[in-house]
Amino acid sequence: MSQLFSPYQLGGLSLANRIVIPPMCQYSAQDGNATDWHTIHLGQLALSGAGLLIIEATAVEPDGRISPADLGLWSDENEAALGKVLDSVRRWSEMPIAIQLAHAGRKASTDKPWKGGGQLGPENGGWQVHAPSAIGFETYPRPPRALTSDDIARLVEAFAEAARRSVRLGIAAIELHGAHGYLMHQFLSPLSNKREDEFGGSFENRMRFPLQVLDAVKAVVPAGYPVGFRISGTDWVEGGWDIDQSIAFAQESKARGADFIHVSSGGLSAAQTIPVGPSYQVPLARAVKEATGLPTIAVGLITEAEQAEAIIGTGEADMVGIARGILYDPRWPWHAAAALGASVKAAPQYLRSQPRRFSKLFG
Incomplete structure (x- = not known):
């Protein structure tokens, strides 16, 4: 029996197989509202045969968007628009749909990638960005403003309110975005967090904001409702966030009730040096899984059925994320099942x- 196509229990959520479609930004929302593009995009992915589909990074406030065209879940209008999309998709698919709640921090206010992805100023539809410290991303010209303690408390509640909306929408699980150089990752990494208060300095202080978000979200979702983190296992920069800190953070998250860890890497600094190759991030997921026992999602140029099968079969991770590969081949799970006799x-x-x-093939 194929291990990739074996069922899996994630908290109170039953998955038909171990294939996860990770969040992938579409830059196609209007004022945070999902559009017809999201119906098309999520609809085709929901017919792919994967075990779980995670909606793209969804901002908890307008200033938390990567671009003005990012999805949001801070208002009743956002909730209604996403609800319309989900109603349409669910009419034709039983696949569980999760969501990634996010804030871009200092990497917010940028143009769409196909328009260059540069930082936008207020005169071009952008806004003043915020971060743990007034340290900008290296390639962006405008520095962020450091968040105050009141700002941080407000953002914790914003995540909690977006979680409430997620539950009302019938979303099956929540992933908190602590990776790729966005706000929670900015708090975690000593490269971007130079604060001298209770949210900076020591490792315990740098974890404080993300863990407060986890606590606040867990407090407003039902018992057994899966909540986890996506993290960057390493910054790939000397003196930055690394796998040992990732393991310690995952252990503390588990102690507070986190249900899974989705392990990626990088995104915080333009100085990163990443050894890209097939399965290049899987060792990071394996290290977290072995040290914590948390259900773990591995990603990183996983493109072949046998490759994904080996990751699950050898216990390197509990689930595999197929992201860009499934955009290229929206029937990837079908083809993997055929190759593996599932x-x-x-x-x-x-x-x-x-x-x-x-x-x-079609069981």
């Missing part, structure tokens, strides 16, 4: 597409 659930409208040589 079966996958397909919409009845597509049952006639089953190749004769894979007669048991």
Whole structure:
């Protein structure tokens, strides 16, 4: 039996298999509101046969968006727009849908990637960005303003309110974005956090804001509702956030009730040197899993069925994230199941597409 296609229990959520579609920003929202593009995008992914689909980074306040076209969940209008999309997708798919709640911090207020991705000023639809410290991302010209303690308390509540909205929308799980150089990662890394109050300096202080967010979100979701973190296992910069700190953070998160860890890397500094190659981030996920026992999602150029099967089969991670690869091939789980002799659930409208040589593909 394929381990990749074996069922998995994530907190109170049952997954049909170990394939996760990670959050992937679409830069196609209007004032934080989901649009028809999200219906098309999430709809096709929800018919892919994966075990779990995670909605893209969704800002908890307008200033937390990476770009003006980012998805948000700070208002009733945002909630209603996303609800309309989810109602449409769920009419045709039973796949569990999670969401990633996020704040971009000093990496906010940028243009869409296909328009260069540069930092936007107020005159171009941008805004003043904020961060743990007044230290800007290296390639952006405008520095952030340091958050006050009152700002931090307000943001903790903003995450909690977005979690309440997520529960009302019937979203199956929440992933808190602590990776890729965004706000919670900025608090965690000593490269971007130079504060001298209770939110900076020591490792315990640098963890404080993300852990307060976790506590606040756990307090407003039902018992058994999965909540976890996406983290960067390392900054890939000397003197920055590293795997040992990641393990310690995951251990503390587990003690506070976190249900999973989704391990990526990088994104905090332009000085990063990343040894990119197939499965290049999987050792980070393995290290966290071995040290903490937390359910772990591995990512990083996982493109082949046998590669994903080996990651699960050897216990390197509990789930694998297929992101850009599934945009390129939206039926990746179908093709993986065929290669591994497994079966996958397909919409009845597509049952006639089953190749004769894979007669048991659609179980």
